[in-house]
Amino acid sequence: MSSTARDSRYSPTELLASVAAGFLEDGRSVFVGTGLPLIAAMLAQRTHAPGLLIVFEAGAFGPQLRQLPISVGDSRTLHRAVAASSMHDVMSLSQAGYVDYGFLGAAQMDSRGNINTTVIGDHALPKVRLPGSGGANDVASFAHRTLIIMRQSERSFVGKLDFLTTPGHLDGPDGRRQAGLPAGDGPFRVVTQLAVYDFEPTSKRLRLFSLHPGVDVASVQKNSGFSILVPDHLPVSPAPTDAQLRLLREVIDPAGIVIGK
Amino acid sequence: MKVLQEGGGKLLGWRDPDEQRAWVHENKTRELVDKRCTVAEAVSRFVKDGDYLASGGFGHVRVGMAVLYEIIRQRRRHLKLAGKTAVHDADLLMASGCVDEVEAAYTFGHELRGLSPGSRRMVQTGRVKVVAEISNAGYQWRFLAGMMGLPFIPARNLLGTDTLRHSSAKVIEDPFSGKPICLLPAAYPDAAFIHVQRADKFGNCQIDGSVVEDLELSRCARRLIITAEKIVDEEVIRAQPDRTAIPYVVVDAVCEVPFGSHPCQMPLDYFYDEEHIAEWLSLSRSDQGVAEYLDKYVFSTPDFGAYLAKVGGDAQLEKLRRIERYEEPMVAPWRNAER
Numbered sequence: 001m002s003s004t005a006r007d008s009r010y011s012p013t014e015l016l017a018s019v020a021a022g023f024l025e026d027g028r029s030v031f032v033g034t035g036l037p038l039i040a041a042m043l044a045q046r047t048h049a050p051g052l053l054i055v056f057e058a059g060a061f062g063p064q065l066r067q068l069p070i071s072v073g074d075s076r077t078l079h080r081a082v083a084a085s086s087m088h089d090v091m092s093l094s095q096a097g098y099v100d101y102g103f104l105g106a107a108q109m110d111s112r113g114n115i116n117t118t119v120i121g122d123h124a125l126p127k128v129r130l131p132g133s134g135g136a137n138d139v140a141s142f143a144h145r146t147l148i149i150m151r152q153s154e155r156s157f158v159g160k161l162d163f164l165t166t167p168g169h170l171d172g173p174d175g176r177r178q179a180g181l182p183a184g185d186g187p188f189r190v191v192t193q194l195a196v197y198d199f200e201p202t203s204k205r206l207r208l209f210s211l212h213p214g215v216d217v218a219s220v221q222k223n224s225g226f227s228i229l230v231p232d233h234l235p236v237s238p239a240p241t242d243a244q245l246r247l248l249r250e251v252i253d254p255a256g257i258v259i260g261k
Numbered sequence: 262m263k264v265l266q267e268g269g270g271k272l273l274g275w276r277d278p279d280e281q282r283a284w285v286h287e288n289k290t291r292e293l294v295d296k297r298c299t300v301a302e303a304v305s306r307f308v309k310d311g312d313y314l315a316s317g318g319f320g321h322v323r324v325g326m327a328v329l330y331e332i333i334r335q336r337r338r339h340l341k342l343a344g345k346t347a348v349h350d351a352d353l354l355m356a357s358g359c360v361d362e363v364e365a366a367y368t369f370g371h372e373l374r375g376l377s378p379g380s381r382r383m384v385q386t387g388r389v390k391v392v393a394e395i396s397n398a399g400y401q402w403r404f405l406a407g408m409m410g411l412p413f414i415p416a417r418n419l420l421g422t423d424t425l426r427h428s429s430a431k432v433i434e435d436p437f438s439g440k441p442i443c444l445l446p447a448a449y450p451d452a453a454f455i456h457v458q459r460a461d462k463f464g465n466c467q468i469d470g471s472v473v474e475d476l477e478l479s480r481c482a483r484r485l486i487i488t489a490e491k492i493v494d495e496e497v498i499r500a501q502p503d504r505t506a507i508p509y510v511v512v513d514a515v516c517e518v519p520f521g522s523h524p525c526q527m528p529l530d531y532f533y534d535e536e537h538i539a540e541w542l543s544l545s546r547s548d549q550g551v552a553e554y555l556d557k558y559v560f561s562t563p564d565f566g567a568y569l570a571k572v573g574g575d576a577q578l579e580k581l582r583r584i585e586r587y588e589e590p591m592v593a594p595w596r597n598a599e600r
Contacts, residue, residue, distance in 0.1 A: 034372045057397055058319050058346070059471030067587065070373045070535075073319030073346065075470055075528035075585065087474045088405060091398040095417055114422075118365075118394060123427065129384040129391070131370035133424050134346065138398035141418040164423040165394075179421030180432070180441030255593045257373050 010240050012193035013259050014248055015212055017043055018240035020149045020191040023101075029053035030101040031094060031139045034072050035258060036149045037103035042068065042252045043244060055099060057135040059085040068253050072135075091135075094142035095182065102143030104136050104166070106150040108158050111206045111226045112175070113148060113168025113187030113199060115140070116161040123163060136166040141181050145188035152192035157224035169204035195220050196237055200229050210237040265441050268419075268428035270393030273341055273364050274313040274403075274448040275429075278410050281449055284483065289510060295462045296515045297492065300565065303514035304331040307484040308452045313341040315404075315448075315482060317455030317475045320348025321371065321533065323468075324525040325456035325488045327518040327565040333357045334559050341392075343450060344368030345400040345474065348377070349525055349538065355380035355389050356551045357559075364393040364429075366400045374538065374595050379545030394427040395419070399445055401474035406447035407481025413444040453482035456521050457507070458530065460489035464512025465498040465505050470528030472506050479507040488518040490527065518565055520578050532584035532591065537572055539594040 010018075013036070020040035024030055026049040032041045042065050045052045053062050058073030062082035069076035078084050093099070107130055108116035117136060121127030140146045146168070150156060168187045169175050176186050189209065190197040196209040207229035208220065213236055221228060240248075253259045276284075298306075308314065314332075318324045329350055332340075337359050344351055344365040351368050354360050356379030368391075369381045383389040395403070396418055406414035419425035420432065420443055435442040455475050457466040464487055468475065479485055487507070492515065498505060520527075524534035524541075544550035562568040569578065583589040 058322070058473045067591070068373075070533060070591075071319060071322055071348070071526070072372065073322045073471065073473060074526050074533075075322075078470060078528070084471045086472045086476055087397065087401045088477060091401070095398075118424070123391070123423075125387055126385060129369050129381045130376070131367045132344070132365040132394060133396040133399075134367035134370075135397040137396035137422060137424050138418045141420065161423075164421075166424070167421050170421045175421060178441075180417065180435075180443075181420050182417050255591065255596065257593050257596055260596065 010245055011259065014240055014245060016149060016191060016193050017248060017259065018244045019196060019212070019237050020147065021047065022238065023147055023189050024049050024052055026051045028100040029055060029098060030103050031055045031099045031143055032072065033104045033136060033139065035105045037105060038069065038072070039248065039252060039258045040149060041103060043247060046247055046251070047244065055090050055094070057087055057090060059087055059090055061085060061090060068257060091138055094138065099143045100145065102139035102146045104139060104146060104148055106148055108156055108161050109148060109150060109190065110158055110161050110168070112170065112172070112204055113146065113190065113206065114161060114164050114170065115148065115166040115168065116163045118163040118165045120162055133165050140166045140168070144184040146186060147188060148190045150190070150192055152194055152223050154223060154225050157226060159226045169199065173202065173204045194223060197228070205229055207231060208234060210235045212237045213239050262436060263434045264431055265434060266425070266432035268425050268430045270364070270427045270429045271362070272429040272446055273393065274450055275446045276449050278412055278447070282410060291510055293463045293509065296464050296512060297462050298514050298516060300327045300331045300488065300516045300518065303486045303516055304328060304335055307486055307513055308332055308337055310337055311339045312451035313343070315343035315345065315450040315453040315478055316347065316350040317453060317478055318525070319473045320346045320350055320367070321525045323456050323470070323527055324350045324522050325454040325486070326523060326525060327488050327516065327521050328454040328486050329353060330559045330565065330568065332359060333555060343400065343448065346397050348372065352377040352380045352545070355383045356545050357555055360389055362390050362392045364395060365391050366395050366397045371542065374542060378542065379551055393429050394424045396424060399428070399430070401477055402445050403448035404474055404477035404481045406445060407449045408477045411447055413446050415442045416445050417442065419443045448481060450478070450482040452484040452486070453478050454486040454488065455479055455507070456488045458490050459493045459497065460487050460515050461493055461495045461498050462515060463495065463509035464507070464515050465509045466507035467498070467504045468506040476506060479511050484513050485511055486514045486516070487512050488516045488521045490519055490521060490530065492517040520569055521565065523569065523572065530585060531578065531581040534572065534577070534581055535592050536594055542595050
């Protein structure tokens with residue numbers, strides 16, 4: 001990221017969280033995974049989207065989060081929730097169409113938004129064993145739209161995944177339908193420390209949507225193992241406001257667990 | 262019916278539903294009998310070498326740690342583990358050498374704490390085999406099919422992915438919609454252990470907070486050990502029957518274990534002991550460290566009470582209660598640890 005002349009008011013992770021939060025709309029539902037998605041959803045709920053319906057896989061439904069949960073199944077996810085039910089309940093509601101956005105992190109992603117969180121290297125004797133799907137495969141299968149938040153590099157934006165854990169657009173525009181996945185848009189936006197991406201509608205390939213302040217197209221391409229489509233019009237992503245930074249540092253993650261990394 | 266695709270993963274814990282019905286008919290009593298016993302007796306009777314085992318709760322939330330330590334203490338071997346949402350529970354069981362095979366949904370991570378060094382090392386050195394992949398919903402629906410006495414249940418996840426190719430699921434053409442649909446095989450664990458807030462001596466259980474997938478797991482497991490923060494009078498259960506998450510007929514043993522989820526969280530009661538978990542995450546970076554941890558906290562403590570005294574006793578446990586009530590800030594000592 002040597003070409004990134006960023007604003008010293010905030011860290012790349014804080015920018016990632018604030019930009020991602022901007023995609024969560026008030027009055028919509030979001031199924032939230034652990035880590036950065038959690039921080040972004042909490043920030044959205046405390047700013048422009050107080051009516052954001054947050055869903056966690058262990059059964060928390062509609063909480064008004066007070067403190068960062070360590071686990072998507074711990075009691076912090078239940079704070080002022082409307083229901084504490086079960087995985088079967090929230091996963092069934094998702095499969096039946098009640099979840100607008102699935103919000104996931106990723107270790108590796110390919111140009112069609114497919115995700116690997118299972119292994120680096122060979123499955124039988126992996127170089128690095130990662131946790132596996134967790135709820136990610138379910139969330140990306142069931143939500144109407146998927147938001148992906150991750151740190152981008154040549155090693156994480158890959159031409160070919162070591163393992164396709166979680167469906168994006170699979171092998172192209174008709175991939176999800178052919179596989180039998182529930183009807184929906186699939187991956188919708190990808191947010192990294194450098195830029196925001198969407199998917200070009202006819203090919204469903206990753207396309208730049210906005211560049212973060214101080215980032216150029218060359219550094220985006222350099223930090224990717226595949227070539228990224230570039231549109232004619234390319235806006236700059238909004239920098240975090242002082243109010244957002246204060247919330248992230250003092251209220252949402254005072255111990256610096258996610259944003260301090 | 263046309264089978265479109267078959268996952269190549271190993272099918273763990275599946276039984277013909279009629280075989281399971283016959284086993285239930287023969288082995289599970291409908292009588293109200295007092296099932297209280299010690300944790301050591303429960304593990305000795307109901308967890309065998311080679312069993313297909315599942316832990317309740319959510320990996321590091323509401324986990325039956327007394328049973329888990331006792332499985333390690335009694336040196337059970339060759340277990341096949343349901344890596345449902347498996348976090349601290351699976352990490353300890355794998356690192357301690359009890360497990361040969363695991364079916365992984367979420368299995369080698371500690372969520373915000375990072376990855377699990379102990380269990381990852383066991384897989385990366387070939388000592389534990391991941392014999393199948395699945396997702397969290399996929400696993401709990403395997404339990405749902407088992408609970409319902411069905412051979413499988415249809416679902417719309419896993420489709421199109423390597424997770425399916427490495428699973429024990431199959432894809433067929435749905436005879437109603439004509440679309441491809443995933444069939445998840447039923448799972449019947451040989452043994453499961455679940456920690457709850459309250460149970461009576463017969464095994465009727467109340468759970469505060471989310472039940473996660475324990476409704477399903479409790480009903481599909483062949484043998485079920487319940488540990489409870491408190492054993493309550495039968496009248497507590499009968500006064501609020503709508504609060505019963507697990508009915509006595511599926512339960513085989515009931516053990517009273519206060520603070521029985523430590524160092525994991527007990528929702529609405531006590532918080533994670535992050536300092537203890539950090540000690541584990543640090544020591545489990547090597548085989549010697551794992552041995553040191555187990556010697557200190559498992560093999561040299563005769564039971565869970567002795568363990569609680571060793572991890573700080575009443576003062577530490579009261580502190581965890583205050584953190585859970587937001588009266589003290591949480592700590593994250595593992596935050597900058599290099600793993």
